[in-house]
Amino acid sequence: MYFSLKKNFSIILLFFLYLSIIFGFVIGEDLNGGAAHDYNYAYKPIIERFSNNFHETFLKYDQYGQRHSPILIIFLAFLFRIFEYDFIVRLIHLHLSLFLILFFFHSLKIRFKFLNNNIGAIIASIIFISPTFRSLAIWPDSRLFGLLFFVLSLLYFLKFKESKKKNFYYCLLNILFLSLSSYISPNFSVFSIYFFYHYFQKFDYKRIFIIIFVNLCLAFPAFYYLFILKIFFLSSGKTPGFDGAGTAFDFNFANKIILISTIIFFHLINFILEKSIFNKLKFFLNQKKYLLLLILFQTILIYNFNYTPDFTGGGIFFHMSYFFFKNNYLLYFFLFFSLLFIFSFILKSFNNFLLFVILIISNIQLSVYHKYYEPLILIIFLLLFETKVDFKKYFNSKKNIFYLYSVAIIFFILSISKRSLIS
Structure with a gap:
């Protein structure tokens, strides 16, 4: 019987990825x-x-x-x-x-x-x-x-x-x-x-x-x-870096918006070059009122930001910033593009705005862990967000599927690297 690699690629991929997680189970993988x-x-x-x-x-x-x-x-x-x-x-x-x-x-x-x-x-x-x-x-x-x-x-x-x-x-x-x-x-x-x-x-x-x-x-x-x-x-649990008797409930929304926005941006970064999204980003950059609003909002967030590595978590850009520069400057750099990306989705869609607010308030504790938003971000984006992306064209492009997997694999490799550095 003729076996078509192209036709059965999804079955081969599923089988390979299943074996990989079984292997991870055997060796006690913990990324x-x-x-x-x-x-x-x-x-x-x-x-x-x-x-x-x-x-x-x-x-x-x-x-x-x-x-x-x-x-x-x-x-x-x-x-x-x-x-x-x-x-x-x-x-x-x-x-x-x-x-x-x-x-x-x-x-x-x-x-x-x-x-x-x-x-x-x-x-x-x-x-x-x-x-x-x-x-x-x-x-x-x-x-x-x-x-x-x-x-x-x-x-x-x-x-x-x-x-x-x-x-x-x-x-x-x-x-x-x-x-x-x-x-x-x-x-x-x-x-x-x-x-x-x-x-x-x-x-x-x-x-x-x-x-x-x-x-x-x-x-x-x-x-x-x-x-x-x-x-x-x-x-009743303990919060790392917090001296209180139990879990710290944190209502400093500057911390949450900065960290969660940059986490969202990282996991959806492969969509930036998609035509409808890219055009929206250009539109917002060319509109002075939106650009000033974004800069003002970012300034207020940065002024009120007080998250430290002691709290653990924080997301990939937060950790990169501290790893390379021992400060938040790199995080603030990515924050601008994160807010620009998110503004382009939420300012003219109440559906998207509501989803973003819910993602922020779903984390009431002090620590913001990446595991709370990955793979949730991609799932919500594909299933609930309102966009003008032509997904029929997008998913029929091998290049775009490659980009989707590239972001996932990069995060996978970074997680391995982080574990290696800790060990």
Whole structure:
């Protein structure tokens, strides 16, 4: 039987990337730098406690210094009681994590109906290269399973948008899976604002009342656990570089906007040369009022910026700036282009503005970690952002697919380099 390399390239790529993550599992790969430590010293002891005494551990969860949701830990404890070996539990977790790629693939097919299975699979497979995905699939962490259910909620939101009669069933499934995502990783709960905004425009008051009621019902167990039983685990962890007794909630939005904007810019930098985006950037640079607004906004942000390496995290440009110059100057240089890039998307689109605000407020803690936004940024950009990019033309270009993978591979290599320097 004749085997066409070109026709079956996506299958070969998927198989190769799957083998790479299995190899990473065997050698204990941890490109995030703290996933293995967090699992072994923060998750695993509590998994064992849940396995031995569920009721007592559940009611005293806030005393264990863990600010992550107990849902994934309970699930892992359930697996541990069945299989007993940590190796098997982690291997099951890794393979369940692969559903993220499957859900992303189906979401892409809904958003871009012109995509064939081959190109769709190649684009979705880029998640395999994500250091965050690889690290958190190999060393279980609630963020990844939260992202998995979040993408599943996006899948039904896209189905809702594409259905001619705006099927209310898809709306309810979107709410259900977003709720599951939020229970596992509370940061995703703020996306309910985005979805409600869209539903409010499409439904009458009767349906809106049902949506609010369903959300309250789904949120009730969390409110009861946190505020009635007073197991407020969200502030029980420690923040690096912070002298307080627990997790520092930070409302210095200058820190968040600077760091998150530069993280967004890095992961979407390959789209700058796309014609519609490039023309927008030129337009903003040629408009004095927009340019002055951008410079003023950047000046205010820089004046209020007080993030330090002691807090850990910060993103790639923050670390590059300190690595090469021991200051923030390189970060501020990239900030200008990051804000220019983001301004071009949000100033004339409330949808994009709302998404950007949600990305900022989803991080209430002091530390801004790259793993919170990668591969989330690319997923949201492709599935939710409103752009004038001709994606049919874009995805049919091998050059553009190459650029997408290039950014992912560069970040992968930089993550390896960072780990080597730390070691």
